[in-house]
Amino acid sequence: MKANTSLKRTLGMQEAVTITVGTVIGVGLFTTGSQIVGDMGSMVILATFLAMLISIYPAWLYGEMGASLPFAGGTYKYAQLGLSRSAGVLAGWNFIASLVAVTSGEALAFAFYFKTLFRSLGMELPLDDVTLAMLPILLFIGTNIYGTKFTGRLQNAFIYFFWGIALIWALAMIPGIQMPHYVVLPAGLEDMSSWSFIGMVAMIWWCFAGFETCCALGEEIRFPEINIPRALKLAPFIVFIVNAIFQWFLVGITPTESLAALATADAPYAEAMAAAGILGMPLILLALGISVGGDFSTLNSSIAVPPRYLYAMAREGSMPKFFSKLHPKYGTPWVAILFLGLLSLILVKYPITFVASVSLFADLFYYIIGIAAAWGLRRRLPDLNRPFKAPMVAIGVPVSILIYFVMLTQLEQDAIISGIIWCLVGVVVYYFCQKQHHGITEINVEELTSHTPDPTPAEREAMDKDYKFWKQVTAAFFALSLLLYLIPSVF
Secondary structure: OOOOOOOOOOOOOOHHHHHHHHHOOOOOHHHHHHHHHHHHHHHHHHHHHHHHHHHHHHHHHHHHHHHHHOEEOOOHHHHHHOOHHHHHHHHHHHHHHHHHHHHHHHHHHHHHHHHHHHHOOOOOOOOOOOHHHHHHHHHHHHHHHOOHHHHHHHHHHHHHHHHHHHHHHHHHHHHOOOOOHHOOOOHHHOOOOOOHHHHHHHHHHHHOOOOOOOHHHHEEEHHHHHHHHHHHHHHHHHHHHHHHHHHHHHHHHOOOOHHHHHOOOOOOOHHHHHOOOOOHHHHHHHHHHHHHHHHHHEEEEEEHOOHHHHHHHHOOOOOHHHOOOOOOOOOOOOHHHHHHHHHHHHOOOOHHHHHHHHHHHHHHHHHHHHHHHHHHHHHHHHOOOOOOOOOOHHHHHHHHHHHHHHHHOOHHHHHHHHHHHHHHHHHHHHHHHHHHOOOOOOOHHHHHHHOOOOOHHHHHHHHHHHHHHHHHHHHHHHHHHHHHHHHHHHH
C-alpha cells in the first residue's frame, strides 16, 4: 500500500471561519480578557476596539499570503520564502508554542467552568483541575487523528452550539443588567499610565491572536484563493463582536463593589454572576456554553492546527522527519498531533497566567515575522499570482511591526525569558536537522498552487451567496455591539 503523501482539501469558507474564530474565542475571552474588565470597567471596549484595529491589516496581509501560497504551515512557509529559512523556522516554532500554550490554558479554563456547571447542579466533581483539564485534550487528540473533515464538522457544531447557548444566556441576563454600572469606572483607571494601558491592550489583543489560523490549513481548504481572504476579512470583526458583547454583559451584571475582584478571578463570569446573586439556570447555561461550546471549539482547533506547522517543517527537513508521517487511512499528521498533544498535557500543570504570557510572547514574535514576510514576498516573488492584495504595504507593514513590537516590550520578564529560551531550542533543533538531512527539501511553489482548481460557476455562486450572508450578519452584530456601549452614556 502506498503511503499518503499529501493532505486532503475538504474544508470550505465556513470551516475556515469557524476554525479560525474557534481558536481565538475561548481562554482569552473567558479568563485573562475578562480580568481586564476588573481594571477598566466599561472602558474595556476601547482596548477591545484598538485590539481589533491592529488585527485587521495583518489579517489582510495573511489573506494575501494564504491565497497565493496555500501551504500547510502558514507563517513558516511565508517567512521562509519571503525572508529566510531561519526566519521561517522561528515563525513556525513560535506559532507551535503559542497554540500548545493556548491548548493547555483552554483546558484549564474548561476545568474551571465545567466544575461550575456541576456545582450549579448541586454536585462536586471528584477530580482536580489538572486531571479534568487533561480529559478533553486526550479526546481531541483522538478526533483530530481521525480526520480533517470530521474535525471541521465538530468545529461547526461547537461554534453554533456556543452561539446558540450564548444567545439564550444573554436573553436571561437582560433583567440583571444595571445601566449605572457602565458609567461608574474603577477608581484606579484615572491613574493608569500609558504603558499600563498598552499592556492591557496587549492582553485583550491575545483574545484576537490566531486570526490567521486558517492559513495553517492552506492545503486542506478548498478554493483557498477565495476562501482564505474571505475568512480573514471576517475574523477580526467576529472576534470583536463576541468579546464586546460578553464584556458588556460582564460589566452590567457585576456589582460595583465586586468589579475589582474580577482582575484576579479564575472564572470571572461565574464569579460575577455569583456576586450578583444570579444562580440556577442562567449559571448552568453560562457554564455549559463556555465549557462545551467555547472551550471545546478552541481545544478542537488548537490541537488541529499546530501539527500542520510541525508537519510542514518536518517534511522539508527543518524538524525531525518522523513528524511528517501521515495516517495511512485518515491522511492526518498523526505523529505531530500526538506529540504536540502530549506537550499540552504537560503544560496544564502550570498556572494559566504563566501560560497566557508564554503564548502572548510567541504570538507577537511570530506575527512580527509574518508581517515582515508579506513585504519580503512582494520583493522576492513579485510575479507570484496574488488573487487578493493588501493595500499600502509600504506603510502598513512597518507600522504594524512597530505596534506589535511595542506590545511585546510590555510583557512580563518571565514570559520574555521563556520565549527567548524556546527560540534557542528551536534554532538548535533546526541546526541538527539541517545537518542530518543535508539542508531543506524545497517544495515547488508552482507545483503546489497548480493543484487548486477554480470553482465551477455553480460552486462560485453558492460561495458568493454564503459570503454575502456572513458579511451581512457580521455587519449587523458589529453595529449592535457598539450601540450597546453608547446607550448607557446617552441615557
